Amino acid sequence: EAGVTQSPTHLIKTRGQQATLRCSPISGHTSVYWYQQALGLGLQFLLWYDEGEERNRGNFPPRFSGRQFPNYSSELNVNALELEDSALYLCASSSDLGTGYTFGSGTRLTVV
Amino acid sequence: DAKTTQPPSMDCAEGRAANLPCNHSTISGNEYVYWYRQIHSQGPQYIIHGLKNNETNEMASLIITEDRKSSTLILPHATLRDTAVYYCIPLELNNQGGKLIFGQGTELSVKP
Numbered sequence: 001e002a003g004v005t006q007s008p009t010h011l012i013k014t015r016g017q018q019a020t021l022r023c024s025p026i027s028g029h030t031s032v033y034w035y036q037q038a039l040g041l042g043l044q045f046l047l048w049y050d051e052g053e054e055r056n057r058g059n060f061p062p063r064f065s066g067r068q069f070p071n072y073s074s075e076l077n078v079n080a081l082e083l084e085d086s087a088l089y090l091c092a093s094s095s096d097l098g099t100g101y102t103f104g105s106g107t108r109l110t111v112v
Numbered sequence: 113d114a115k116t117t118q119p120p121s122m123d124c125a126e127g128r129a130a131n132l133p134c135n136h137s138t139i140s141g142n143e144y145v146y147w148y149r150q151i152h153s154q155g156p157q158y159i160i161h162g163l164k165n166n167e168t169n170e171m172a173s174l175i176i177t178e179d180r181k182s183s184t185l186i187l188p189h190a191t192l193r194d195t196a197v198y199y200c201i202p203l204e205l206n207n208q209g210g211k212l213i214f215g216q217g218t219e220l221s222v223k224p
Contacts, residue, residue, distance in 0.1 A: 004155075033211060043156070043214040056211055090155050092212075100146065101212060103155030 002026065004104035006091050012110045013081050021076040021107045025093030031055075032074040033094075033101060034066060038087040046089075049074055081111045116200050121219045124194075130187040132218050134200030137181040143202040145176060146212065147185045149220075151196040156214075159185065159198075190222045 005024045013019050025032050034046040045058040049068035057064075063079040072093075078085055088108050092101035117135040124130040136145065146161040160167055160174045162183075167174045173186040187194055199217040 035214075042216055043150075045211045045213060048211050058211075088153065092155070100148075100158030100161065101156075102158065105155055106153075 004091055004093050004102050006089075006104040006107050008107060009105070010108045010110070012112060015081055015083060015111055017081050019078045019081060019085075019109055021078075021089050021091075021109070023074045023076070023091030023093075023104060025072050025074070025091075026095075026102055029093035029095045029102075030072055031094045032068055032072065033092040034074070034076050035090040035092070036060075036087045037090060037106075038084070043090065047076065078109070083111050085109060086111045116202065116215050118198075118200055118215065118218045120216065121221070123221050123223060124187075124190045126192060126222055126224050127189055130190040130194065130220060130222070132185040132187075132198050132200075132220065133182065134184070135182045136200065136202050139180055139202045140204065141180075143204045145174070145180075145183050146201045146203050147172070147174065148199045148201065148212070148214075149194075149196040150199070150217075151193075156199065161203075190220075192222050192224065194220065195222045196220060 007022045031050040033048050035043045037043045047066050048056040052068050066076040068074045088106045090106045092103040094101045144161050144163050147159040148156040150156040160172050162174045176183045197217040197219050199214050201212050
């Protein structure tokens with residue numbers, strides 16, 4: 001069974017640009033979660049999508065947005081990039097929380 | 113969401129049992145206790161979860177006190193590959209929010 005896949009692995013952007021990160025959940029998983037982990041800091045919850053709808057979002061500005069497609073894959077968009085957006089962005093999926101989330105390996109976003 | 117307290121770091125000798133404590137004194141009756149770990153720069157990995165009873169799987173054992181105010185994750189025979197940050201996370205399984213909120217965790221160092 002393929003795990004959660006994220007692309008790209010690394011992304012370098014200039015301040016003010018937009019970044020798009022992608023996540024493909026495990027087959028059959030309908031929920032996708034996004035987290036941000038800045039260097040040396042903990043994992044911060046960003047967004048939760050389920051069945052194509054945004055169910056919850058963390059304490060992040062509106063320039064962090066995303067969507068979930070009919071095949072349950074998801075995109076995270078970050079507009080007007082700032083230097084402090086540099087972080088590891090992790091995606092997780094689940095179908096039944098009784099089995100826990102499965103995380104991808106992340107996208108390392110660097111803003112210069 | 114219930115707050116957790118974990119020691120920031122612990123050491124364990126290879127081959128010995130690693131006992132990682134977590135205090136979650138404000139946990140509600142509907143909240144499970146989930147444990148995850150994150151090996152450096154990788155996505156977090158689900159370990160185990162429980163509600164009231166002790167649980168065991170191929171990775172670890174989870175001991176939850178009778179009053180549910182604390183729990184201990186036990187890695188019975190720690191190896192160098194178990195060096196990671198371990199997170200204890202209370203989570204209520206409902207449609208209002210399935211998001212995991214990560215605290216600071218315990219950095220476990222397994223030494224030869």
